Amino acid sequence: MALTDIQDRVSKAEAKAGRTPGSVHLIAVSKMQPNDRVATILDQGHRLFGENRVQEAAGKWPDFRETYGQIAVDLIGPLQTNKARQAMELFQSIHTLDRPKLANTIGRLAQEMGACPTLYIQVNTGEEPQKAGVLPNETDAFVASCRALDLPVEGLMCIPPVDEEPALHFALLAKMADRNGLTNLSMGMSGDFETAIALGATHIRVGSAIFGERP
Template sequence: MSLTEIRSRIAKACDAAGRDPGEVTLIAVSKMQPDHRVRAVLEEGQRVFGENRVQEAAGKWPGFREDFGAVELHIIGPLQTNKARQAMELAQAIHSLDRPKLATTLARLADEIGTCPDLFIQVNTGEEPQKAGILPSEVDSFVAEVRGLGLPLKGLMCIPPVDETPSLHFALLAKFADRNGLAGLSMGMSGDFEEAIALGATHVRVGSAIFGTRP
């Protein structure tokens, strides 16, 4: 599938949901993709990308930014506190704020650096023990805690369990966001982004459907 096809499907999903396609940001997830594939997507005009690992992002994006100018980078994978400064210096958004210790680290670094990327709290909607994210019962209190630290909280993010209907998790995340006055919903990947758009997604994270299977 191509970038053009994904953009067309996003536009159709927005039309079906009565939404403006401009409300949905396509994040091209370039983690573990070879440079020639990423370059091809950049040459097609895509300027918003997602990376899981800060180390990989640091090795890849400074060079691409030299060649292509401003690229918006989103960190979408688990973030270790010792990588937080590097993430904040590289990225325009972090989608995986998932614990109080990370929030306090980001707040301290934001004071030092003077800026902070947009933040999304990752919610473990399926309550899976192996998965990162705040539990549903803790969302409201953690949102309040993050806001109390003065951080730029934009929304919530989730990754539904692979064996469950994703729309149930998207609807739950939307409910939490609405209850807390948050506009951003980072949800939906290659296999289910149209369902996510129907339920209010503002950011969809699409990798293999754009780049092909990772080597």
């Protein structure tokens, strides 16, 4: 079973890095996966999932929650400001807070709704022009401005460039989080999550290695 294989690898990586057992949270990335595959993972008892799009999550998770009860679903894809309210109602965490306009919108809605998902600031560690995220040299200031808005920022998130050594990016993210007193790191995917765990990841995002390739 793919899920138990990944869980086993996570446990081994935690032990090797001297981490507390169970300190790394496995986000099963269910975006674009057929519902029967998602149900299989739910049937195995897993209850933390990641989605890229608000619309897809809205069409999928209310029904699953009715059947399976409490399920945590995190947004790990880009968020448009006009979808912020819906996202805040649907998701337990948003891992892609990446610009002041979105921070201001979430701050205003949080006041209005009296609740807010936990937030991760996405850092564009590779400074790639096509990729979302705050630039490394602007991260400290952005963390401070989010705190001034009373936003529940818990950590940082990154997606390293595909052609670079991910360890360098994970180490950079960990350093920035530490400097800002943030305890959570959302980093590491199917191909590099063991490296991410060694460098302090608290949340890893694994899709194809659990569900198989998307149809």
